Amino acid sequence: MTHHDVIVIGAGFSGMYQLKRLREAGFDTVVIEAGDDVGGTWFWNRYPGARCDIESVEYSYSFDPQLEQEWDWSERYAAQPEILDYARHVADRYDLRRDIEFNRRVRSLDWDEDATRWTVTTDDGRSRTATWVIAATGCLSVPSRPRFEGLEDFAGEVYWTSSWPHEPVDLAGKRVAVVGTGSSGLQTITAIAPEVGSLVVFQRTPSYAVPAHNGPNERLAEVRPIYPEFRAASRMERIGFQCDAGTDLLGETDPEEVERRLGLRWDVGGLCFTSEFADVLVDAEANEVVAEYVRRRIRETVKDPDVAEKLSPRTYPIASKRMCVDTGYFEVYNRDNVSLVDLGEEPIRRITARGIVAGDTEHEVDVIVFATGFDAMTGALNAMEVRNGDLTLREKWADGPRTYMGLMSVGFPNLFTVTGPQSPSVLSNMMTSIEYHVDWITAALEYLRANGRTRMEAEQEAEDNWVTATNDIADTTLMPQAASWYMGANIPGKRRMFMPFLGGVGTYKQIGDGVAVARYHGFELV
Numbered sequence: 001m002t003h004h005d006v007i008v009i010g011a012g013f014s015g016m017y018q019l020k021r022l023r024e025a026g027f028d029t030v031v032i033e034a035g036d037d038v039g040g041t042w043f044w045n046r047y048p049g050a051r052c053d054i055e056s057v058e059y060s061y062s063f064d065p066q067l068e069q070e071w072d073w074s075e076r077y078a079a080q081p082e083i084l085d086y087a088r089h090v091a092d093r094y095d096l097r098r099d100i101e102f103n104r105r106v107r108s109l110d111w112d113e114d115a116t117r118w119t120v121t122t123d124d125g126r127s128r129t130a131t132w133v134i135a136a137t138g139c140l141s142v143p144s145r146p147r148f149e150g151l152e153d154f155a156g157e158v159y160w161t162s163s164w165p166h167e168p169v170d171l172a173g174k175r176v177a178v179v180g181t182g183s184s185g186l187q188t189i190t191a192i193a194p195e196v197g198s199l200v201v202f203q204r205t206p207s208y209a210v211p212a213h214n215g216p217n218e219r220l221a222e223v224r225p226i227y228p229e230f231r232a233a234s235r236m237e238r239i240g241f242q243c244d245a246g247t248d249l250l251g252e253t254d255p256e257e258v259e260r261r262l263g264l265r266w267d268v269g270g271l272c273f274t275s276e277f278a279d280v281l282v283d284a285e286a287n288e289v290v291a292e293y294v295r296r297r298i299r300e301t302v303k304d305p306d307v308a309e310k311l312s313p314r315t316y317p318i319a320s321k322r323m324c325v326d327t328g329y330f331e332v333y334n335r336d337n338v339s340l341v342d343l344g345e346e347p348i349r350r351i352t353a354r355g356i357v358a359g360d361t362e363h364e365v366d367v368i369v370f371a372t373g374f375d376a377m378t379g380a381l382n383a384m385e386v387r388n389g390d391l392t393l394r395e396k397w398a399d400g401p402r403t404y405m406g407l408m409s410v411g412f413p414n415l416f417t418v419t420g421p422q423s424p425s426v427l428s429n430m431m432t433s434i435e436y437h438v439d440w441i442t443a444a445l446e447y448l449r450a451n452g453r454t455r456m457e458a459e460q461e462a463e464d465n466w467v468t469a470t471n472d473i474a475d476t477t478l479m480p481q482a483a484s485w486y487m488g489a490n491i492p493g494k495r496r497m498f499m500p501f502l503g504g505v506g507t508y509k510q511i512g513d514g515v516a517v518a519r520y521h522g523f524e525l526v
Ligand code: FAD
Pocket: 009, 010, 011, 012, 013, 014, 015, 032, 033, 034, 035, 039, 040, 041, 042, 043, 045, 050, 051, 052, 053, 054, 059, 104, 105, 106, 107, 136, 137, 138, 139, 140, 141, 184, 380, 384, 418, 419, 428, 429, 430, 431, 434
């Protein structure tokens, strides 16, 4: 059986950078990727309108100053084709593909304690071993495909935003339905509304959305000369990118001043909108003021008051679900060819050969687009059979994930997760969090090699404390109040638990750096 020092699973931004670092450090490394090219999220999610929601000067690698200088981002928020081009450019530039095996999905990982190695088996039946396995499998890489009765009877075309076809899809003039109004749904709806014949949107829960004010990337020229300092500052930010977060409390600020400052944030656009005041995520009244500001903006934009009300989120605090960054989403509902079905009033009863039955109405369509999200954070890890003797990761995590720092889980030695549950991951600029984890893991492996150690495992006490701390921090905020994918609430039967670490990217880095300096405190090195 072929043996490697390290097997990395996944060739998105995490796996690509991990390969580069390990190769440079002299580890024999192979990457296994289910898709037929690099890019991960940006390889799979090719739906119309897909783009990043964090500015491209932040949502990009920082590891190579030359790469930063030579790559041009055309827009403030790059679209999916450009981000995928970037991923491919990185693969070419560092000759990554020669160590990536595409079109292979890892099915199982089996720990052999005597040999101190993992056996990694792929869906083609091939097995190989590695001393270390790094799951760079993504937080949003396993689509959630809810069962809709009758879907198999539908005579038209069906698409999922999370696995959009690679060949062009022609929606021009067609009657299209979109199910789901999270970020993917919003972007798709906005992009296709002008080209389709008619569009009917099936909304279960409305989203808070702030404008992107997308356009040419004027900031790139400002940031390029100071990239090193700029990136260093981002790494210490709570969310891994710069928001100039305010320290004032909304609850103690004069209402007119609140209005003025929220207006300024709105005009700048983007996810920093909720960062003006420090109490928005912890004080329900402060949160409601900001939420109502967004609802008022919706009412100002959408001409039909009934539709505006249906589009206004009221059942969860703003920012307790990932906010959407939109480019004319609410304006779409002023078009004659667009209609909205509120599933709260008219639930989807079934799908027929002709379309979707919601309430008592059959909506006849040619195409259904599902934008129904992902089995987030634990989905890709639990999709594999990860086993150490009688213990499987799936069973261990049946009541929610348990990790130390989102990097390792007790009982599964030598297995790292990049942006795993209980790390800042999805609450941050993922590029910042990915690079931090990859650097941390690489440094750990170098340390272990230099000290003749071949086995590393999280300690029980460290894991228990970390899980408690992660939950306690979340409980001090309004975040657990939403039925969000952060909570696992979008997947029937999934245990509800706030999965990401909310303590902040900068704080997490300080903890992680301290753990490493203290010779990997909380980990047992053998
Ligand atoms: P992924 O990009 O998900 O890559 C994981 C790879 O692992 C995939 O290619 C998958 O095929 C492979 N894989 C998984 N399991 C297996 C297996 N068993 N065997 C073999 N291969 C496997 N984050 C931001 O910070 N800003 C954004 O603007 C932003 N926009 C997003 C837009 C969309 C539509 C989505 C879905 C997510 C977005 N994210 C964003 C989050 C995004 O997932 C991360 O930013 C980042 O791309 C994750 O990189 P990754 O390499 O960790 O994971």
